[in-house]
Amino acid sequence: xxxxxxxxxxxxxxxxxxxxxxxxxxxxxxxxxxxxxxxxxxxxxxxxxxxxxxxxxxxxxxxxxxxxxxxxxxxxxxxxxxxxxxxxxxxxxxxxxxxxxxxxxxxxxxxxxxxxxxxxxxxxxxxxxxxxxxxxxxxxxxxxxxxxxxxxxxxxxxxxxxxxxxxxxxxxxxxxxxxxxxxxxxxxxxxxxxxxxxxxxxxxxxxxxxxxxxxxxxxxxxxxxxxxxxxxxxxxxxxxxxxxxxxxxxxxxxxxxxxxxxxxxxxxxxxxxxxxxxxxxxxxxxxxxxxxxxxxxxxxxxxxxxxxxxxxxxxxxxxxxxxxxxxxxxxxxxxxxxxxxxxxxxxxxxxxxxxxxxxxxxxxxxxxxxxxxxxxxxxxxxxxx
Numbered sequence: 001x002x003x004x005x006x007x008x009x010x011x012x013x014x015x016x017x018x019x020x021x022x023x024x025x026x027x028x029x030x031x032x033x034x035x036x037x038x039x040x041x042x043x044x045x046x047x048x049x050x051x052x053x054x055x056x057x058x059x060x061x062x063x064x065x066x067x068x069x070x071x072x073x074x075x076x077x078x079x080x081x082x083x084x085x086x087x088x089x090x091x092x093x094x095x096x097x098x099x100x101x102x103x104x105x106x107x108x109x110x111x112x113x114x115x116x117x118x119x120x121x122x123x124x125x126x127x128x129x130x131x132x133x134x135x136x137x138x139x140x141x142x143x144x145x146x147x148x149x150x151x152x153x154x155x156x157x158x159x160x161x162x163x164x165x166x167x168x169x170x171x172x173x174x175x176x177x178x179x180x181x182x183x184x185x186x187x188x189x190x191x192x193x194x195x196x197x198x199x200x201x202x203x204x205x206x207x208x209x210x211x212x213x214x215x216x217x218x219x220x221x222x223x224x225x226x227x228x229x230x231x232x233x234x235x236x237x238x239x240x241x242x243x244x245x246x247x248x249x250x251x252x253x254x255x256x257x258x259x260x261x262x263x264x265x266x267x268x269x270x271x272x273x274x275x276x277x278x279x280x281x282x283x284x285x286x287x288x289x290x291x292x293x294x295x296x297x298x299x300x301x302x303x304x305x306x307x308x309x310x311x312x313x314x315x316x317x318x319x320x321x322x323x324x325x326x327x328x329x330x331x332x333x334x335x336x337x338x339x340x341x342x343x344x345x346x347x348x349x350x351x352x353x354x355x356x357x358x359x360x361x362x363x364x365x366x367x368x369x370x371x372x373x374x375x376x377x378x379x380x381x382x383x384x385x
Contacts, residue, residue, distance in 0.1 A: 045228030193225030283341035
């Protein structure tokens with residue numbers, strides 16, 4: 001296992017200074033870690049990881065962190081990182097499992113032997129209550145191996161060990177018995193939404209920009225407490241007068257259908273023309289990487305690789321896109337913002353031009369990401385490819 005990668009994946013994400021302490025959710029987590037399993041289930045942008053980072057930094061109990069990515073579908077990798085996570089609490093954790101894993105490349109021990117050995121070694125964590133946090137579990141939920149190992153953890157780990165799964169959808173685990181026994185606590189989208197009071201505190205205590213009651217009412221209705229949209233709103237209204245904020249939010253409330261079309265447009269208008277053009281065109285991408293952006297722009301003069309990387313870095317710094325995973329090298333737009341940008345693209349470019357962009361991206365991707373290539377070939381109107 002690459003040690004630098006291991007440290008990234010088993011270390012809690014840093015807590016941003018602009019984080020509101022949400023005691024009601026911390027209390028729910030405190031309740032959950034006294035049970036066998038806590039599920040934190042919500043789409044991107046609802047603050048799942050931030051919540052657990054806050055919880056783990058409060059020192060309420062020992063937390064082991066494992067941020068998953070698609071490579072962890074393999075049981076060898078999954079067990080390897082579970083050992084690494086355990087060693088954050090106990091330096092000698094998993095020595096027998098580690099020795100078995102080292103033999104696995106030469107057709108050594110079976111999965112059953114390795115997993116049984118790992119389960120037995122969890123006893124080394126002692127009597128101290130421990131939360132094992134598995135972040136982005138949805139990325140590995142389709143792996144039968146991972147589901148089986150997780151099932152074994154729920155059934156066989158010491159009573160002092162509680163699992164916390166952060167995921168965008170309910171996991172494909174058989175939880176009927178645990179649920180009936182009252183051993184499952186679930187925190188969902190409705191729980192994670194910012195209440196009006198929390199939104200008020202966020203702008204007053206964290207952003208240092210108190211808002212008028214009627215403005216807060218309107219924001220509460222329009223954003224429905226989606227954390228990412230509140231952050232985007234803050235970036236759009238900071239430095240504005242109270243009258244400008246009232247006008248901005250009133251105009252926002254007239255948007256049809258989507259929470260942040262108008263707000264995203266306001267943000268977009270403030271961007272330098274090259275950055276704005278890059279973002280609009282990049283809206284066809286699920287994975288934003290310089291190679292695909294260069295392919296999109298290949299109908300004209302393609303900027304140097306460093307310039308494209310600079311655009312990505314600038315957009316990420318503005319909070320307009322984020323990494324797909326903590327260890328990922330690619331970025332993504334939030335779905336609502338991407339949808340808005342896509343509509344902008346449709347207004348600014350012909351369908352033939354958009355299909356040509358998809359075709360160029362497909363050919364750029366086919367050697368390294370066949371699934372992305374397939375999606376773009378279909379969007380390009382070339383299903384035979």
